[in-house]
Amino acid sequence: MSQGRSIRLFLVDGAPTGLLTAEIVNWTGHVLTGPRSKLSQLVQRPECGRTGIYFLVGPDPDHSFLPRVYIGETDDVSQRLKKHNRPEEQGGKDFWERVCLVTSKDQNLTKAHVKYLESLLIRNAGEVGRCTLVNGTAHDYTNLPESDKADMSYFRDQIRTVLPVLGFDFLRPTARTAAPVEQSQTDQSPIFVLSIPKHAIKAKAREINGEFVVLEGSVARNEWVGPTGGYQALFHQLCNDGVLATGDNGLRVFTSDQEFSSPSAAAAIISGRSANGRIAWSVESTGQTYSAWQDQQVSAAQTAVDTSGYVEPEAGQ
Structure with a gap:
């Protein structure tokens, strides 16, 4: 810690x-x-x-x-x-x-x-x-x-x-640029996966220090197919920046780890349309949805507080 x-x-x-x-x-x-x-x-x-x-x-x-x-x-x-x-x-x-x-x-x-x-x-x-x-x-x-x-x-x-x-984020290390010592101290989640078998899309991600990071090599849709707006501009920007490169079978591949503000933002970029990342992503090892996994973490934390005997101080104490 x-x-x-x-x-x-x-x-x-x-x-x-x-x-x-x-x-x-x-x-x-x-x-x-x-x-x-x-x-x-x-x-x-x-x-x-x-x-x-x-x-x-x-x-x-x-x-x-x-x-x-x-x-x-x-x-x-x-x-x-x-x-x-x-x-x-x-x-x-x-x-x-x-x-x-x-x-x-x-x-x-x-x-x-x-x-x-x-x-x-x-x-x-x-x-x-x-x-x-x-x-x-x-x-x-x-x-x-x-x-x-x-x-x-x-x-x-x-x-x-x-x-x-x-409010100045331009020097804050990313998951890609963090030093090994910094990475060993980060708060990391299990691996999450998002699959769309119909389009041969599969991506992996994990949470690192509060950011949702799609891992290098993940596969995304080749173009934005959803309504105009939303994350469409971000999709095109990542393509222009070379983060989303043209891969096999007319799909795009992440050339490096990429941070997103939320699981839904990451899911939208991979799907090429708006998506609910809380149910689109699942834990690779258990199949739990991201939502269920997060609820489990919160419940476990609350149980730990309850069993530790911690009592919140009254006002003025």
């Missing part, structure tokens, strides 16, 4: 859509984020005058399911953000709608540190594949002592922990 973490969030102006700060207990890093509409207030913050890493995030018009992200480093975040706020023809960037910057509370980050950190984050974002990177290829910054490289790797890991809490 992985160890829990404590993260402190602070709504600077009292609104969930305004400026927000985040800190992990016992980490020297400090995160500040907000919408572009609040840029005038954000650049006045003391954090913006420090050395740090920043992320510009916005929609990608060419990929409706992924954000567009620029990762940068600077000695003075406020000045850099003012430049990025200019129109494209004046050297700015038009795509971004939110900004997130990471600095150090003890101000021990140097220019060399953030250059190395930037290269790590750009490389990670490219490997994970949850965004369209504006940066391109990451540069290798090797002029850093070995101990400092280790410190920045730890700093990077904390950034990857806190950003998803703030």
Whole structure:
């Protein structure tokens, strides 16, 4: 079981859509984020005058399911953000709608540190594949002592922990990119299968850390046959991205593990039409539907609570 973490969030102006700060207990890093509409207030913050890493995030018009992200480093975040706020023809960037910057509370980050950190984050974002990177290829910054490289790797890991809490998923490891140690600590389900014998379709999946992951080699319908809308756009996007490649017998094959938000989303992509994933998927070893398996897990957990003698405290205790 992985160890829990404590993260402190602070709504600077009292609104969930305004400026927000985040800190992990016992980490020297400090995160500040907000919408572009609040840029005038954000650049006045003391954090913006420090050395740090920043992320510009916005929609990608060419990929409706992924954000567009620029990762940068600077000695003075406020000045850099003012430049990025200019129109494209004046050297700015038009795509971004939110900004997130990471600095150090003890101000021990140097220019060399953030250059190395930037290269790590750009490389990670490219490997994970949850965004369209504006940066391109990451540069290798090797002029850093070995101990400092280790410190920045730890700093990077904390950034990857806190950003998803703030709604930025582009650095969060996938089942495909997670390191062996991370995979051994994940919460994994049994293998689920979805079969449509009439069309020679068979797919396998499992739940990993709350996501429903269709496994590489699973077979799906060649084209979307359901009504317009729903998961149709996602089906075409996965085909265009090469995740769903043309295979034998006019079907498509998953070229890598692919995460979905729910069993129904995965079932729809495989079936080429809307589907109820809770009954379409079944446990490979027992034949239980996903719904029945999940109910069994909930019942077992409740039984464990009942037999442990736990008593919920009364109000005020």
